[in-house]
Amino acid sequence: MGLVVIRRPSPDLRTTTGEKGENMEPEMIPDPPGFNDLSKGEQIRYLQGLWDRIVEEPGEIPVPESHLALAEDRFAEYRRDPRRARPARDVLDRLAKDER
Secondary structure, X not given: OOOOOOOOOOHHHOOOOOOOOOOOOOOOOOOOOOHHHOOHHHHHHHHHHHHHHHOOOXXXXXXXXXXXXXXXXXXXXXXXXXXXXXXXXXXXXXXHHHHO
C-alpha cells in the first residue's frame, strides 16, 4: 500500500450545492425510473457501476475542508515522529478483528 495523495478540490466542488464551505449534506434525489423494480443485487450492481464512473476522475470528488485539515494534521504528526506510524495493513487487520 502506498501514500494516498489528497488534492484540495476547487471551491465550486466543496459542497453538493456548489457553495463554499463544508456543507456536504446529500441532496434528496428521486430514484431513477425502474430502480425500485430491480432486485437488491441488481441495485447494488447499478450503484457500483455509478461509483466506478464517478471515481474515474478523483480530482472532481468533493472533500470537506475538515477532512483535508485532519489529513494534513495527521501527516504533520507523522513527520514529527514517524516511529509512531503503523503500516496500513496492520491497521486494517486490527479493524477487521474488531468487527468480529
